[in-house]
Amino acid sequence: GESVGLHLPTLSVQEGDNSIINCAYSNSASDYFIWYKQESGKGPQFIIDIRSNMDKRQGQRVTVLLNKTVKHLSLQIAATQPGDSAVYFCAEDLYNFNKFYFGSGTKLNVKP
Amino acid sequence: NAGVTQTPKFRVLKTGQSMTLLCAQDMNHEYMYWYRQDPGMGLRLIHYSVGEGTTAKGEVPDGYNVSRLKKQNFLLGLESAAPSQTSVYFCASSLIGGNTGELFFGEGSRLTVL
Numbered sequence A: 001g002e003s004v005g006l007h008l009p010t011l012s013v014q015e016g017d018n019s020i021i022n023c024a025y026s027n028s029a030s031d032y033f034i035w036y037k038q039e040s041g042k043g044p045q046f047i048i049d050i051r052s053n054m055d056k057r058q059g060q061r062v063t064v065l066l067n068k069t070v071k072h073l074s075l076q077i078a079a080t081q082p083g084d085s086a087v088y089f090c091a092e093d094l095y096n097f098n099k100f101y102f103g104s105g106t107k108l109n110v111k112p
Numbered sequence B: 001n002a003g004v005t006q007t008p009k010f011r012v013l014k015t016g017q018s019m020t021l022l023c024a025q026d027m028n029h030e031y032m033y034w035y036r037q038d039p040g041m042g043l044r045l046i047h048y049s050v051g052e053g054t055t056a057k058g059e060v061p062d063g064y065n066v067s068r069l070k071k072q073n074f075l076l077g078l079e080s081a082a083p084s085q086t087s088v089y090f091c092a093s094s095l096i097g098g099n100t101g102e103l104f105f106g107e108g109s110r111l112t113v114l
Helices: none
Strands: A010-014 A019-024 A030-038 A045-051 A056-058 A062-067 A072-077 A086-094 A100-102 A106-111 B004-007 B010-013 B019-025 B031-037 B043-049 B065-067 B073-078 B087-094 B109-113
Touching (some): A010 A019, A019 A106, A030 A062, A030 A072, A030 A100, A045 A062, B004 B087, B019 B031, B031 B073, B043 B065
Parallel strands (some): A010 A106, B010 B109
Antiparallel strands (some): A019 A072, A030 A045, A030 A086, A056 A062, A062 A072, A086 A100, A086 A106, B031 B043, B031 B087, B065 B073, B087 B109
């Protein structure tokens, strides 16, 4: 979920296990959401998106779930690999303006 | 295809100095953005542009100015740098507005203000 202050929440998983990363978004009017992955020293990269008229969307090894009732997103990564180690951000687009607001991120640490 | 290119990648300034960060994209994208990222935090939107000649304020615009004179370039200026502006700055672009998908990010520019 969201973090406060300088310390990112960290999720440690064993290689091959499934990972679930959570995000609470702020505005019930947001209608488009994206998950980004940021590796150390790099800019964020798009993983998967979902619109507010959907509850679930699947990609390659990733699934995003949206619960509008509690304003919650989750990113599920199947068979987590060492290359998945990164910081993951959710971003919400308020009112369809393509102006994204980012959460503070979760660090995923994959242990071999 | 270079994508989104930021220059410079690193810069150290003294308090009160000015500088400009340049962002260039070669994807013919309409929208461009400047974000800052502080340790342990997500990205915060400084300014953005929905097309050549237009700019708008984001979440944290104070102390920054921007210009979009050419579609492919988006400049971020600091007129009088302050230590609070020490951060990593990311430029991004997207094709058009309105639920069209991803932002393409540059590699970041690390700025330290002493």
